[in-house]
Amino acid sequence: MRMMECPVALIAMDMDGTLLDSRQRLTPGNLAALRKAQAAGIQLAICSGRLPGDVAMFLDEAGLRDCAILSLNGGYCLERCMEGVFFTHCLDADVLDAAVEILCRARFPFGCFAQNRLVIFEGEFQVDGEFWGTHTAGRFAPEYLYGMAGLDPLRAQGVNKLLCMARDEQKLERVRQELAALPGLDVTSSWSMNLELMPAGVNKGMAVSALAQRLGIGPARVMALGDYDNDVSMFSYAGVSVAMANASERARAAARYSTLSNDEDGVAHAIRRYALSGSPVGEMP
Numbered sequence: 114m115r116m117m118e119c120p121v122a123l124i125a126m127d128m129d130g131t132l133l134d135s136r137q138r139l140t141p142g143n144l145a146a147l148r149k150a151q152a153a154g155i156q157l158a159i160c161s162g163r164l165p166g167d168v169a170m171f172l173d174e175a176g177l178r179d180c181a182i183l184s185l186n187g188g189y190c191l192e193r194c195m196e197g198v199f200f201t202h203c204l205d206a207d208v209l210d211a212a213v214e215i216l217c218r219a220r221f222p223f224g225c226f227a228q229n230r231l232v233i234f235e236g237e238f239q240v241d242g243e244f245w246g247t248h249t250a251g252r253f254a255p256e257y258l259y260g261m262a263g264l265d266p267l268r269a270q271g272v273n274k275l276l277c278m279a280r281d282e283q284k285l286e287r288v289r290q291e292l293a294a295l296p297g298l299d300v301t302s303s304w305s306m307n308l309e310l311m312p313a314g315v316n317k318g319m320a321v322s323a324l325a326q327r328l329g330i331g332p333a334r335v336m337a338l339g340d341y342d343n344d345v346s347m348f349s350y351a352g353v354s355v356a357m358a359n360a361s362e363r364a365r366a367a368a369r370y371s372t373l374s375n376d377e378d379g380v381a382h383a384i385r386r387y388a389l390s391g392s393p394v395g396e397m398p
Contacts, residue, residue, distance in 0.1 A: 159183065160347060188312065219236075236277075244278070245257070276307060276309050277310075336388055339356065370387060
């Protein structure tokens, strides 16, 4: 058995497949654990590929407005609900144009994410509207635009992330390789049939590191929870890295510990075991 060297001071967690269950709900069990962590003085951060306004709507409804939002896989980060931007990175204009050309040629449905705005490009198959965001109305709701006419006005603002979906694994892999060859672009994934395109070096781990430094918290006191490949950078940084039972093979291999699935209040279980109990931490199963 190992004792945790330092008490957890910051919990950074993914949203889909981690904090939310399979029906996109923040369960009472997970919410209660988050509130207990805050009451114990632990800082909270949501690290998601989602738009910041979509994350903020969940947090506002749950009464967790003091939670930091590390949105767009770390491309656009706020200290709390839609306030205090402290970290933002955008794709180089030439890289953006090259990536958009590749995705249009592949006829994949894809989106260009720019702060709290999303430009949607339709492809060879229809995508459920909720895929792009759960909230479409409300004070933090993102703005949705369409096609090249929607993208052009955002170029001066800068695009933080691209995301595409596919149905053909072989075609997706060919496009992934073509995109990965572009300089200044990192390619990751939050699901087996999508690609997420980020400025080189920008990821969830970088964002968590930036937040922890602002708070004066060392990596040994950071706990990270996630379920997929785009969470691995968080696991590499955090002293306490926890993979969900439903996590991808790569995420499970990168994490030091594990917890229950997102349909079993795995986040709450991990917070109780690794952040609040003060008891010895066993080896990862």
